[in-house]
Amino acid sequence: MYPLESRIGRGTIGCAALLAVALFSNPAGAQALSDIKPSPPLVLQQQGSFYVGGRIVYSDSTGWDSIGLPDFSTGDIAVDQMYVQFQIPVNAKHTPIVFVHGCCLSSKTWETTPDGRMGWFEYFTRKGYPTYLADQVGRARSGFDATPYNEVRAGATPTTQAPILMAAAQFAWQVFRFGPSYGVSWPDEQFPTDKADELYKQAIPDLILSTIPQIDPADFFAHQFDPELDIPTPARMAELAKQLGGAILVGHSESSPFPTQAAIKDPTGIRGIIQLETGCFTNLTAAHVDILKKIPILIIEGDHFDTPRPPAACVTMRDQINGAGGDMTYIDLPSVGLHGNSHMMMQDKNNLKVADVIMKWIDQHVDKRGRRHRHHHYAHR
Amino acid sequence: MYPLESRIGRGTIGCAALLAVALFSNPAGAQALSDIKPSPPLVLQQQGSFYVGGRIVYSDSTGWDSIGLPDFSTGDIAVDQMYVQFQIPVNAKHTPIVFVHGCCLSSKTWETTPDGRMGWFEYFTRKGYPTYLADQVGRARSGFDATPYNEVRAGATPTTQAPILMAAAQFAWQVFRFGPSYGVSWPDEQFPTDKADELYKQAIPDLILSTIPQIDPADFFAHQFDPELDIPTPARMAELAKQLGGAILVGHSESSPFPTQAAIKDPTGIRGIIQLETGCFTNLTAAHVDILKKIPILIIEGDHFDTPRPPAACVTMRDQINGAGGDMTYIDLPSVGLHGNSHMMMQDKNNLKVADVIMKWIDQHVDKRGRRHRHHHYAHR
Numbered sequence: 001m002y003p004l005e006s007r008i009g010r011g012t013i014g015c016a017a018l019l020a021v022a023l024f025s026n027p028a029g030a031q032a033l034s035d036i037k038p039s040p041p042l043v044l045q046q047q048g049s050f051y052v053g054g055r056i057v058y059s060d061s062t063g064w065d066s067i068g069l070p071d072f073s074t075g076d077i078a079v080d081q082m083y084v085q086f087q088i089p090v091n092a093k094h095t096p097i098v099f100v101h102g103c104c105l106s107s108k109t110w111e112t113t114p115d116g117r118m119g120w121f122e123y124f125t126r127k128g129y130p131t132y133l134a135d136q137v138g139r140a141r142s143g144f145d146a147t148p149y150n151e152v153r154a155g156a157t158p159t160t161q162a163p164i165l166m167a168a169a170q171f172a173w174q175v176f177r178f179g180p181s182y183g184v185s186w187p188d189e190q191f192p193t194d195k196a197d198e199l200y201k202q203a204i205p206d207l208i209l210s211t212i213p214q215i216d217p218a219d220f221f222a223h224q225f226d227p228e229l230d231i232p233t234p235a236r237m238a239e240l241a242k243q244l245g246g247a248i249l250v251g252h253s254e255s256s257p258f259p260t261q262a263a264i265k266d267p268t269g270i271r272g273i274i275q276l277e278t279g280c281f282t283n284l285t286a287a288h289v290d291i292l293k294k295i296p297i298l299i300i301e302g303d304h305f306d307t308p309r310p311p312a313a314c315v316t317m318r319d320q321i322n323g324a325g326g327d328m329t330y331i332d333l334p335s336v337g338l339h340g341n342s343h344m345m346m347q348d349k350n351n352l353k354v355a356d357v358i359m360k361w362i363d364q365h366v367d368k369r370g371r372r373h374r375h376h377h378y379a380h381r
Numbered sequence: 382m383y384p385l386e387s388r389i390g391r392g393t394i395g396c397a398a399l400l401a402v403a404l405f406s407n408p409a410g411a412q413a414l415s416d417i418k419p420s421p422p423l424v425l426q427q428q429g430s431f432y433v434g435g436r437i438v439y440s441d442s443t444g445w446d447s448i449g450l451p452d453f454s455t456g457d458i459a460v461d462q463m464y465v466q467f468q469i470p471v472n473a474k475h476t477p478i479v480f481v482h483g484c485c486l487s488s489k490t491w492e493t494t495p496d497g498r499m500g501w502f503e504y505f506t507r508k509g510y511p512t513y514l515a516d517q518v519g520r521a522r523s524g525f526d527a528t529p530y531n532e533v534r535a536g537a538t539p540t541t542q543a544p545i546l547m548a549a550a551q552f553a554w555q556v557f558r559f560g561p562s563y564g565v566s567w568p569d570e571q572f573p574t575d576k577a578d579e580l581y582k583q584a585i586p587d588l589i590l591s592t593i594p595q596i597d598p599a600d601f602f603a604h605q606f607d608p609e610l611d612i613p614t615p616a617r618m619a620e621l622a623k624q625l626g627g628a629i630l631v632g633h634s635e636s637s638p639f640p641t642q643a644a645i646k647d648p649t650g651i652r653g654i655i656q657l658e659t660g661c662f663t664n665l666t667a668a669h670v671d672i673l674k675k676i677p678i679l680i681i682e683g684d685h686f687d688t689p690r691p692p693a694a695c696v697t698m699r700d701q702i703n704g705a706g707g708d709m710t711y712i713d714l715p716s717v718g719l720h721g722n723s724h725m726m727m728q729d730k731n732n733l734k735v736a737d738v739i740m741k742w743i744d745q746h747v748d749k750r751g752r753r754h755r756h757h758h759y760a761h762r
Contacts, residue, residue, distance in 0.1 A: 032431040032432055032433070033431050033433070033621075033624045033625075034624070035431075036427070036429050036431065038426075038427060039427065041424050041425060041426055041471050042424070042425045042428060043422050043423070043424050043425075044422060044423045044424075044425065045419075045422055046417070046419060046420065047423060047503060048417050048492060048493035048497075048499075048500075048503070049489055049492040049493050050413040050414050050416075050417065050493060050497075050579075051413055051579065051582040051583070052413070052414070054582045056550070056578075056581070059547060059549060062546065062547040062548070062549050062552070063544040063545050063546040063547060063587075063590075064546065064552075066544035066590070066598040066599065067544070067546075067590070067598050067599065067601040067602065068599055068601075068602065072549070072552045072556075074549065075549020075550055075551040075552055076549055076550040076551065076581075077547055077548075077549050077550070077581065077584065078550075078578070078581040078582045078584065081582040083487075083489065085492070090422050106464075106521075106522045107522070108430055108464065108522050111429060111430040111466070112429035112430050112431060116429075116431075118429075119429075122428060122429070135521075135522075140487075140521045140522045141487045141488070141489050141516075141521045141522065141585065142585070143584070143585025143586055144585070144586055146545035146546075146547055146586040147547075149530060149542065149545050150544055150545055152533060152539050152542070153539045153540060153542055153544055154539075155539070158533050158534045158535075158536070158539060159534060161530065161533070161534060163444040163447035163448070163531055163534055164444050164527035164530050164531055165443065165444040165445065165448075165527075166440060166443040166444060166458050166527055166528075167443070167458075168440060168443050168453070168455065168456020168457055168458050169437070169456055169457040169458070169459075170456040170457065171443070171445075171453045171456055175453075197437075197459070198431075198432065200437070200457075200458070200459040201432040201435045201459045201462040202432070203458065203459065203524070204522065204523070204524030204525070205524055205525060205527040206444075209447070209448070217447040217448050218447065218448065218449055220448040220449075221448065221449065240414075243414045243415070244414075
């Protein structure tokens, strides 16, 4: 679910199943492990995982009748909880940072890259950030409510189950801007396209539509940038920031609007907003701006867009926020000397340089402010 | 999917949605984070994640048509890949160990416990083990093939989509042996039942049935203990052990038969088999025994079973393996002085003591053998 603006003006993706099999050079997976590069030891003050939020609902269809155990086929289940893993370095010295992945992916996004290099989870930790990764509600370790799918199997109307989104290889190549056509890379492409097969393995079913039953899937894009969209993950992000006593929230792609939506829901713990490709709103009210002008905001985009940067929505939002005395920055990476970056900038070959751009902004816009105001915490205890 | 033997003789679970709401004391999730206990710093030689295996298939229904983007609604997707996260301590001194979770759960099983204590992922790492956690194929970050669900929404026959299993609170309380009736704990119960709500959040949809389309769901239990069951996760576990140059494989509950099934598929990298509740086979051929007698095997069970231990299947298997010169050990925790353990022994209040029992067995049965044979590796590079 790439922001709408960037989906315009792209040709039909070429479908080439045979080519994909050839590209999928690593069916046994041996390459992925042996690719992983060593680094100096990492010293953690603390690590772990936990869930944020969630509520109990009664399920009349937990699936067990299908395997002959009808006694277990109903009961109370947790839904809307958000899984979070974290690591806190010794001598943490920055505001905690929370990363949330995009469409059809999981927190794997921020871990080891497809070609075995260090991801942002480890890099931010090494640089002194208490670092948190959240699996979106409806995805991966956060889970989803499977009840409607079991009900349909038992006879309910099929449209009562939400569509499940998957990112195909051809989709990823085009929308993540790996090159001009499927299987062909841009000459200066920073994504390690020779290991694109490892990215395709990261693509898992996305049940975001199951978490917003109030919205007809056909109308999804009309609501994605509603600042007050009632969707669980931004709500959980706001709760997490509050629990941490202050945190920077980072969204990417599908989740790029989430940090802003989280702030509008509850800005209490949100010390900074970072949105990667892209999450710019054109429909903010004065009340929204009044909240957002108090939070430093950074929008980052990569290279190889086919329309001029910044996109019109980001200009509109920046003018609105900064016109009200806020602090919103737009950076397209080529403007700071980084060329060839894809939509998956956190996995690109220069991913640590991109992280450095972000850290520099945090230092200047969040941590300095924090030191002035003396009211943020570097770890949750 | 608790082994069949243990499901017998239990009463109907009381359904009590209102009680569950009362038990679910932490809707905001604040408790989960603030519960987490500090420890001395952890020094890692390496950390990261990768996928094992996987293959490309063509999907005719990736869901995008439902949100108005039909051009993206077909393409090539990866299936059957297995997500693995790992950490290797400095001065690793033991055989690598791979943990695979049970039904309706994820690798969260082995991380921070529901009441905020250290899980086995960190504890084994601290004790010198290169430690790997795998999300089962069809679950969490390993993903599943959502094509049939989208096809059903578009008009295909509902039974073409596999049932999805969820563990309800009432199911967990009974099957995980928290107490004699829902909401009531055994007097010596080791599971932190006051934080059972945090376990319910860990319960996520289990799509194992989607990974074995050749088996009618109604016949699942007739095949679960087929030593040659063609199911992706054990195959990936065998591949991972081989890639690591030697590893101990650990299964739990639903995955308890997986280490044995992995060894029968390819024993090359498997230096030890540990099966937690329970995974004992009564249908091994001479060829199977010939493989298994060369691998140390440990079966562990907790407390509060309502039939005598060891279960008959484990006696049969142990007699068969050891009668052929093998090395299979059965331990029920009360017999070594640990009482009150639940099915979730890796999260019980004495979880580190249970881990110590396992490490002692590894030292005596796997690492000593490794030192004699001088052919195992402590890390993958």
